[in-house]
Amino acid sequence: MNEAAVGVIRKTFEAYEPGSSSNVSFVNAHEEHLLVTFYVHKISQLCGHFRFPEEVEATATSYLKRFYLKNTVMDWHPKSVMLTALFLATKTTNNPISLDVYASHIPNTVASDVLDLEFLVAQSLAFEFAVWHTHRALWGIWLDIQNLPDSLPDISKTQGSIYESALIHVRAARLTDAEFMYTPSQIALACISLTAPDLAKKWLESKENIPLPENRTDIPPRPSATTLFASIEAIKSIITNAGKVPDVEAVREVDRRLRTCKNPEKVVGTKAYLARKAEAEKKAEEKKNKKAEIQKASGAADTDPFGDPLSEPVKPGLVDYDDDDDDD
Amino acid sequence: MDAVERENLDRQKRWAKEQKVGEGAYAVVYRGREFSTGRRVAIKKIKVGQFKDGLDMSAIREVKYLRELKHRNVIELLDVFSNKTNLNLVLEFLDSDLEMIIKDRSLVFLPADIKSWMAMTFRGLEFCHRNFILHRDLKPNNLLIASDGHLKIADFGLARDFADPGFKMTCQVITRWYRPPELLFGARYYSSAVDIWSVGCIFAELMLRTPYLAGESDMDQLKTIFRALGTPTEQEWPGHTKLPDYVPVGQFPKTPLRDLFTAASTDTLGLLSKCLLYEPRKRVSAAEALQHPYFYAIPHPTHPLKLPKCTTQMAPRPLGEVDGDGNVDDDVDMTGSGGTFGAGVKSGLGPGVKSGAPNNTNKGRLKRKITSPMEGADGDMSARTRSIARKLDFTKERYVKSP
Ligand SMILES: Nc1ncnc2c1ncn2[C@@H]1O[C@H](COP(=O)(O)OP(=O)(O)O)[C@@H](O)[C@H]1O
Ligand SMILES: [Mg+2]
Numbered sequence: 001m002n003e004a005a006v007g008v009i010r011k012t013f014e015a016y017e018p019g020s021s022s023n024v025s026f027v028n029a030h031e032e033h034l035l036v037t038f039y040v041h042k043i044s045q046l047c048g049h050f051r052f053p054e055e056v057e058a059t060a061t062s063y064l065k066r067f068y069l070k071n072t073v074m075d076w077h078p079k080s081v082m083l084t085a086l087f088l089a090t091k092t093t094n095n096p097i098s099l100d101v102y103a104s105h106i107p108n109t110v111a112s113d114v115l116d117l118e119f120l121v122a123q124s125l126a127f128e129f130a131v132w133h134t135h136r137a138l139w140g141i142w143l144d145i146q147n148l149p150d151s152l153p154d155i156s157k158t159q160g161s162i163y164e165s166a167l168i169h170v171r172a173a174r175l176t177d178a179e180f181m182y183t184p185s186q187i188a189l190a191c192i193s194l195t196a197p198d199l200a201k202k203w204l205e206s207k208e209n210i211p212l213p214e215n216r217t218d219i220p221p222r223p224s225a226t227t228l229f230a231s232i233e234a235i236k237s238i239i240t241n242a243g244k245v246p247d248v249e250a251v252r253e254v255d256r257r258l259r260t261c262k263n264p265e266k267v268v269g270t271k272a273y274l275a276r277k278a279e280a281e282k283k284a285e286e287k288k289n290k291k292a293e294i295q296k297a298s299g300a301a302d303t304d305p306f307g308d309p310l311s312e313p314v315k316p317g318l319v320d321y322d323d324d325d326d327d328d
Numbered sequence: 329m330d331a332v333e334r335e336n337l338d339r340q341k342r343w344a345k346e347q348k349v350g351e352g353a354y355a356v357v358y359r360g361r362e363f364s365t366g367r368r369v370a371i372k373k374i375k376v377g378q379f380k381d382g383l384d385m386s387a388i389r390e391v392k393y394l395r396e397l398k399h400r401n402v403i404e405l406l407d408v409f410s411n412k413t414n415l416n417l418v419l420e421f422l423d424s425d426l427e428m429i430i431k432d433r434s435l436v437f438l439p440a441d442i443k444s445w446m447a448m449t450f451r452g453l454e455f456c457h458r459n460f461i462l463h464r465d466l467k468p469n470n471l472l473i474a475s476d477g478h479l480k481i482a483d484f485g486l487a488r489d490f491a492d493p494g495f496k497m498t499c500q501v502i503t504r505w506y507r508p509p510e511l512l513f514g515a516r517y518y519s520s521a522v523d524i525w526s527v528g529c530i531f532a533e534l535m536l537r538t539p540y541l542a543g544e545s546d547m548d549q550l551k552t553i554f555r556a557l558g559t560p561t562e563q564e565w566p567g568h569t570k571l572p573d574y575v576p577v578g579q580f581p582k583t584p585l586r587d588l589f590t591a592a593s594t595d596t597l598g599l600l601s602k603c604l605l606y607e608p609r610k611r612v613s614a615a616e617a618l619q620h621p622y623f624y625a626i627p628h629p630t631h632p633l634k635l636p637k638c639t640t641q642m643a644p645r646p647l648g649e650v651d652g653d654g655n656v657d658d659d660v661d662m663t664g665s666g667g668t669f670g671a672g673v674k675s676g677l678g679p680g681v682k683s684g685a686p687n688n689t690n691k692g693r694l695k696r697k698i699t700s701p702m703e704g705a706d707g708d709m710s711a712r713t714r715s716i717a718r719k720l721d722f723t724k725e726r727y728v729k730s731p
Contacts, residue, residue, distance in 0.1 A: 070331055070335075087382070088382075088383070091381075091385060091388050092388055092392055094389075094488055094489075096381070098381060099382060114382070115382045119383075119410050122383065122410065123336050126408075127408040128395055130396050136491070
């Protein structure tokens with residue numbers, strides 16, 4: 001992904017100013033990841049500032065990470081994407097806040113900065129707005145653990161603190177890519193296991209002998225306990241190793257280099273940017289002319305409410321996907 | 329072009345958009361087609377540019393929940409793509425809705441037909457509730473009917489999830505005639521029982537062929553409900569007088585449902601009364617309803633293919649209004665063509681329980697989306713003219729298209 005992006009941007013540099021890409025030092029995949037992780041952490045800080053519920057924070061971080069599965073920081077800086085991802089998350093989790101209020105709480109940001117990227121972010125998420133969260137899974141498992149027949153004798157004493165410290169691990173897990181590889185409940189169990197390994201094991205074992213519902217072919221076979229334990233251990237090591245806020249100095253260094261290797265088409269004022277904009281305008285103009293011709297030719301039959309649909313079957317070839325101005 | 333933009337364009341290219349078939353509060357609906365298969369679809373185009381807070385909440389809710397739900401009795405969202413400042417939802421195409429069928433005076437409903445529609449509604453709703461999603465806008469107009477007779481719950485613009493029991497929610501949901509008393513009293517903590525009340529109202533409407541509890545204002549809605557079902561006692565509905573917007577609206581005696589629904593079976597009234605219980609916690613759940621003796625008793629539900637079908641296809645309704653004649657009095661029908669169940673003989677009651685106040689023009693112009701930015705823009709006249717024009721179109725087309 002990073003290589004492909006570098007290739008495209010290098011070509012763009014070359015197209016507008018031959019030879020100009022040779023002395024650009026592009027950021028690599030690891031550095032992209034570092035930068036994104038840093039802004040995942042930033043989301044958490046912003047949510048604290050706004051006092052957003054945990055669901056907003058968790059959703060926004062998933063959005064930001066998912067966005068960079070399909071995009072590069074050299075095209076879109078995570079600082080801007082973060083703001084849009086968070087704003088979108090307030091809406092998709094039903095905690096809406098007015099855009100003006102939102103923007104006014106963030107320095108050097110106006111409403112349009114947030115909105116300009118909203119469509120791109122939504123598209124990058126393939127409009128999959130619902131996110132299944134690890135902290136919810138943790139809560140569910142936690143309730144269930146309390147029903148274990150012979151709970152550890154000291155559980156009631158340490159109960160609160162086990163849950164609290166597992167939740168801290170859940171938050172650390174948000175800084176990692178674990179959610180792309182494991183289910184929320186697996187990650188949640190790993191977080192309990194980091195705090196109270198015996199308890200996690202005991203809970204998992206208690207589930208082993210529960211029979212699957214009969215006559216259900218839609219439930220995949222249950223993984224063996226060994227497989228599950230292996231996954232849990234793998235997640236634990238991901239959280240321990242990667243669940244950290246990146247070093248600010250390292251991030252700053254990447255950010256500095258990013259300034260020189262940003263996709264020139266996306267930097268306002270550059271030659272490449274102006275050229276691309278002109279191209280887009282030309283296309284829009286052509287489309288408009290073409291549409292006017294089609295409408296003239298067909299006598300605008302399909303816009304007349306009294307038109308006879310039989311006389312003028314709409315040919316797919318003539319359908320304009322772009323007709324967003326025919327009824328507004 | 330960015331990879332993401334390219335993907336979006338590829339998706340967009342799969343679908344051909346054809347003529348406009350309807351208009352909702354915040355969207356225009358077009359008929360469309362999948363290029364590769366010729367499959368008919370509906371493309372719901374949501375205008376985004378007009379909202380100052382970006383993507384509109386209704387659109388977000390609809391996309392979020394329909395992306396998650398896949399069930400035979402829930403409308404299927406096939407694809408989503410954007411186009412400059414528009415969001416386009418590609419939905420399965422559905423010919424008509426239950427409101428049109430109820431209003432089509434040429435159709436006669438058998439008890440088995442109503443049972444079939446109710447079963448499909450409860451199945452779709454049970455699936456939503458099982459996935460912790462409240463619909464919050466159930467009414468005949470949002471229950472769409474496919475060409476094979478299957479009923480699909482549509483319009484998730486007011487839906488939300490309810491995973492946390494103690495979570496405060498807005499009471500400004502559900503179109504008034506289908507809104508349960510706890511919401512009218514301003515309850516901010518409620519449950520899936522709100523949808524069940526709406527289904528109860530729809531159940532009654534299928535038998536009466538006219539809205540059952542048609543209040544003229546929120547206050548009048550409560551009065552209408554109490555007139556029909558009796559004023560609740562503290563014992564029937566503990567704590568209701570403590571709800572935020574509680575006001576006493578008068579004492580009305582309980583009249584047995586049997587008085588209004590003279591031809592209905594005991595099982596029918598048994599289930600109906602369980603949907604319309606005042607105490608939300610006692611109201612039947614969708615899962616329980618499906619186990620109710622009503623669904624096992626003779627007659628068995630009609631096969632969807634054999635259900636009464638609209639003679640005209642879906643007409644565009646601006647702002648999702650009730651079509652043309654909003655005057656429920658016009659619907660009082662004692663000739664028997666429609667009211668198989670409603671007696672219509674109890675003088676002073678008539679089918680449907682209404683307030684004594686004379687009808688006013690508000691009747692047909694129900695505000696249906698509290699969050700929608702524009703509302704009531706079209707006059708009645710234009711609505712009527714347009715729907716007639718469209719009906720003509722469709723009638724012609726139908727003869728050509730039917731196999
Ligand atoms: N899947 C569909 N197939 C055919 N027509 C549809 C479909 N969905 C909506 N329509 C038409 O468009 C109108 C408005 O759509 P709706 O989803 O109810 O919008 P809103 O949420 O604004 O009420 C409907 O009343 C109906 O006439
Ligand atoms: Mg609607």
